[in-house]
Amino acid sequence: MNRKSADIVVIGGGVVGCATAFELARLGCKNVVLVERNTIASGSTGRCGAGVRQQFGTELNCVLAREAVRIFEHMDEYLDYEPGVEFRQSGYLMLAYSDQQWEQFQRNVELERSLDIDVKMLTPEGAREIVPFLDLEGMVGATFCQTDGHANPFHTAFAYAQAAKRLGAEILTHTSVMDIEVENNKIQAVVTDKGRIATSAVVNCAGAYSAKIAKMAGIDLPVWGERHQILITEPVEAMMGPMVISFHHDFYCQQTPHGSFIMGIGMPGEPKSFNIRSSVDFLEGMANTVMKILPPLGNLRVVRQWAGLYDMSPDAQPILGECPPIEGFYNANGFSGHGFMVSPIVGQAMAELIILGKSSVDISKLDAGRFERGELVFEPAVVG
Amino acid sequence: MRLKEHPILDFPAGREVVFTFDGKELRGIEGEPIAAALHASGVRVLRHSPVSGRARGFFCAIGNCSSCLMTVDGMPNVRVCTEPLKEGMVVETQKGHGHLPID
Amino acid sequence: MRQAETTRTVNLLKEVDVAVIGAGPAGLAAALACAEAGVSTLLIDANDAPGGQLVKQTHKFFGSERQHAGTRGIQIPSLFTEKLANYPNVEIMWNTNASGFYDSGELVLEDEKRFMKILPKRMIVAAGASERFLIFRNNDLPGVYGAGAVQTLMNVYGVVPGDRVMMIGSGNIGLIVSYQLIQAGVDVAAVVEAAPCIGGYLVHAAKLRRAGVPILTSHTVLAAHGQESVTGATIAEVDKEWQPMPGTEREVECDVICLAVGLMPLVDVLWHAGCEMKYVPELGGHVPVRDENMRTSNPKVYAAGDSGGVEEASSAMVTGEIAGISAAKSLGHQAPGADARLAQLKADLAAIRSGPTGEKISAGVRCATVCGGVWE
Numbered sequence: 001m002n003r004k005s006a007d008i009v010v011i012g013g014g015v016v017g018c019a020t021a022f023e024l025a026r027l028g029c030k031n032v033v034l035v036e037r038n039t040i041a042s043g044s045t046g047r048c049g050a051g052v053r054q055q056f057g058t059e060l061n062c063v064l065a066r067e068a069v070r071i072f073e074h075m076d077e078y079l080d081y082e083p084g085v086e087f088r089q090s091g092y093l094m095l096a097y098s099d100q101q102w103e104q105f106q107r108n109v110e111l112e113r114s115l116d117i118d119v120k121m122l123t124p125e126g127a128r129e130i131v132p133f134l135d136l137e138g139m140v141g142a143t144f145c146q147t148d149g150h151a152n153p154f155h156t157a158f159a160y161a162q163a164a165k166r167l168g169a170e171i172l173t174h175t176s177v178m179d180i181e182v183e184n185n186k187i188q189a190v191v192t193d194k195g196r197i198a199t200s201a202v203v204n205c206a207g208a209y210s211a212k213i214a215k216m217a218g219i220d221l222p223v224w225g226e227r228h229q230i231l232i233t234e235p236v237e238a239m240m241g242p243m244v245i246s247f248h249h250d251f252y253c254q255q256t257p258h259g260s261f262i263m264g265i266g267m268p269g270e271p272k273s274f275n276i277r278s279s280v281d282f283l284e285g286m287a288n289t290v291m292k293i294l295p296p297l298g299n300l301r302v303v304r305q306w307a308g309l310y311d312m313s314p315d316a317q318p319i320l321g322e323c324p325p326i327e328g329f330y331n332a333n334g335f336s337g338h339g340f341m342v343s344p345i346v347g348q349a350m351a352e353l354i355i356l357g358k359s360s361v362d363i364s365k366l367d368a369g370r371f372e373r374g375e376l377v378f379e380p381a382v383v384g
Numbered sequence: 385m386r387l388k389e390h391p392i393l394d395f396p397a398g399r400e401v402v403f404t405f406d407g408k409e410l411r412g413i414e415g416e417p418i419a420a421a422l423h424a425s426g427v428r429v430l431r432h433s434p435v436s437g438r439a440r441g442f443f444c445a446i447g448n449c450s451s452c453l454m455t456v457d458g459m460p461n462v463r464v465c466t467e468p469l470k471e472g473m474v475v476e477t478q479k480g481h482g483h484l485p486i487d
Numbered sequence: 488m489r490q491a492e493t494t495r496t497v498n499l500l501k502e503v504d505v506a507v508i509g510a511g512p513a514g515l516a517a518a519l520a521c522a523e524a525g526v527s528t529l530l531i532d533a534n535d536a537p538g539g540q541l542v543k544q545t546h547k548f549f550g551s552e553r554q555h556a557g558t559r560g561i562q563i564p565s566l567f568t569e570k571l572a573n574y575p576n577v578e579i580m581w582n583t584n585a586s587g588f589y590d591s592g593e594l595v596l597e598d599e600k601r602f603m604k605i606l607p608k609r610m611i612v613a614a615g616a617s618e619r620f621l622i623f624r625n626n627d628l629p630g631v632y633g634a635g636a637v638q639t640l641m642n643v644y645g646v647v648p649g650d651r652v653m654m655i656g657s658g659n660i661g662l663i664v665s666y667q668l669i670q671a672g673v674d675v676a677a678v679v680e681a682a683p684c685i686g687g688y689l690v691h692a693a694k695l696r697r698a699g700v701p702i703l704t705s706h707t708v709l710a711a712h713g714q715e716s717v718t719g720a721t722i723a724e725v726d727k728e729w730q731p732m733p734g735t736e737r738e739v740e741c742d743v744i745c746l747a748v749g750l751m752p753l754v755d756v757l758w759h760a761g762c763e764m765k766y767v768p769e770l771g772g773h774v775p776v777r778d779e780n781m782r783t784s785n786p787k788v789y790a791a792g793d794s795g796g797v798e799e800a801s802s803a804m805v806t807g808e809i810a811g812i813s814a815a816k817s818l819g820h821q822a823p824g825a826d827a828r829l830a831q832l833k834a835d836l837a838a839i840r841s842g843p844t845g846e847k848i849s850a851g852v853r854c855a856t857v858c859g860g861v862w863e
Binding site: 132133234235236237239259296297299300301 | 459461479480483484485486
């Protein structure tokens with residue numbers, strides 16, 4: 001490895017790391033290095049469900065998602081990425097199955113509308129106008145936001161990585177971080193299996209492995225891996241526009257631009273682990289659930305199933321910002337299943353915070369210190 | 385074309401059945417793969433690829449390669465190289481990826 | 488075909504001593520060995536009849552009588568099924584796919600209507616191989632077939648692929664299928680071989696020569712012609728670096744291009760089972776690392792036949808029987824004389840691999856066998 005020093009080392013070549021590296025370079029940081037132990041998007045990014053939604057129950061999440069969508073809408077030009085990131089605003093249809101849930105949905109919609117996010121409230125029959133083969137049994141109501149959608153996570157990460165390289169950032173794949181040198185609470189260097197990189201700042205974008213990275217700097221970070229599984233079917237012609245979500249069934253399902261249906265359910269009792277092997281229980285549970293909600297899909301063949309890791313935090317919200325007492329150690333992890341959809345704005349906010357000292361979207365509530373202070377963020381709208 | 389004589393093999397005469405291919409009536413042997421029946425009737429183009437529209441035919445004959453996907457009795461993506469022919473089957477060239485019935 | 492979800496049922500977990508995936512030569516031999524050892528055996532195949540690729544092999548086998556030399560491939564499956572029928576401890580499921588082997592030890596099977604979970608104590612993977620493809624212009628046109636597809640169409644269903652065939656590849660499959668085409672009354676324009684010499688047995692090549700079929704060594708196909716299906720092809724001579732030599736191109740009139748350019752082991756279930764895999768070109772691609780009893784790095788899982796490395800049907804029957812005897816033995820069951828039989832089989836295998844064409848296979852097998860021949 002030729003590289004001996006860097007202004008900033010970004011750890012992790014998922015979409016968050018790539019977006020952060022790009023935004024740092026865009027703000028003029030000429031000496032950014034991204035270190036990835038495998039290849040770009042080889043971890044949770046490339047394994048994710050690829051949804052992008054703005055329908056959340058807290059102002060902060062709504063704003064982050066709204067700003068991310070605004071970037072996704074022009075991402076191909078923004079990153080000058082010719083293949084395109086395949087962002088499609090085909091909407092999110094969120095289904096409520098109890099009065100209590102419906103009341104929460106109504107509160108969410110009020111909040112979303114106040115933040116300039118256009119969300120419709122629908123009767124079950126109204127939901128069926130959007131997805132004609134939706135089974136309505138037990139459904140109380142639904143909300144729909146047309147500007148939600150999905151993008152291709154591989155293309156998104158590649159687009160950021162390529163754009164970062166064009167601005168002078170260096171991307172070192174197949175390079176593992178072995179240690180982080182700290183002296184007097186200041187970052188000194190990142191030690192990799194290919195050599196030592198002297199630096200004064202580190203951004204920890206290592207997803208489910210973020211606690212291991214933090215430990216190297218002497219920090220106990222409450223982030224852990226949790227397995228989540230997905231399956232994908234054979235392709236058929238377009239027949240379902242939006243991502244369909246049910247918190248009641250812990251379920252989501254979407255038809256990709258290629259025509260395949262990609263879907264997931266949460267599995268109860270999933271332990272903290274780095275296990276990404278797929279299970280037969282998921283296959284069975286997933287098939288039963290999707291056939292209940294979207295019955296015609298029972299005729300589709302499953303072509304693949306796989307698993308990835310959510311990088312969970314105690315309140316299932318991201319951990320963003322500098323991490324005292326270590327000066328120069330920044331976190332951008334703990335996304336708990338929503339990292340891909342907010343990655344464009346997270347990259348921007350992290351770069352602004354590091355270079356300018358302040359981000360345009362206020363992310364101060366998401367610092368690592370909130371757990372000690374007891375100021376956890378509660379998000380009522382999560383799935384899986 | 386069907387083999388009438390073969391130095392080693394005997395082909396027991398099966399029951400002839402009628403099926404349709406894109407609306408046209410064709411005949412085949414009950415239980416043989418749909419693709420074999422189509423081939424015997426001179427049909428070599430089984431579909432066109434969804435993106436570039438290129439012709440696709442029979443390739444592996446054992447259900448592995450997905451070259452031969454057709455719509456059969458309304459169900460898309462049927463591998464006709466292994467699907468047995470039945471009396472009255474409606475076999476259609478698939479448009480794009482094929483439409484999944486929703487009823 | 489798929490059915491409406493109402494007819495889809497999940498069968499309850501069923502336990503079995505040994506599940507054998509694939510009822511080709513290796514799987515049949517493995518199942519029979521298990522049957523003889525007295526373990527409960529479940530034999531699964533995606534087709535509706537036994538034999539795998541034997542069903543298209545109309546030629547007589549060479550080698551030792553123990554591996555049915557002198558018998559035509561198509562006659563071998565029934566020799567096994569007649570014997571298997573005598574064993575009440577054997578169950579056979581046709582039209583059934585093995586779709587996964589999970590960490591929980593569950594083997595998932597699917598047929599037209601059901602999704603089933605089996606809990607086998609041992610699994611023998613004898614899934615066979617798939618055909619390799621070749622890159623040339625218009626290689627996706629209808630009329631470009633795998634050699635196995637031509638055999639299936641012609642020898643199983645009695646339908647000829649076209650009027651005039653150009654065969655690519657002069658290994659045994661290319662030579663045998665060319666001869667079978669001639670037997671079926673189809674013209675063979677030429678056999679094209681990129682290597683400077685014929686790949687298969689000269690006995691087969693001689694039959695073609697007598698029929699007047701040119702075997703063009705140091706040649707390759709550059710392009711297929713035609714709009715909706717093949718109407719011809721361009722071939723050219725290749726130099727020592729396998730590069731086409733300009734000026735040597737010529738047109739071949741044909742409506743079928745048949746690819747006999749080798750096979751790749753079907754190993755998906757082995758990957759899923761977490762078996763240690765190794766890329767061994769001599770064996771056709773990724774194969775499981777195994778011991779001399781065909782056990783993989785997953786102590787529950789054995790490989791047999793082409794799934795352990797591409798060879799041919801005779802050796803598949805031997806590795807299948809070795810795997811069957813060994814899997815049963817690991818469960819504490821064996822037929823009288825099993826140890827002597829095992830030793831005999833290993834000697835047979837060495838004999839099959841001893842000829843000049845066996846050198847490559849033997850090198851591959853050495854490379855794929857765990858250090859010292861036994862797992863720690």
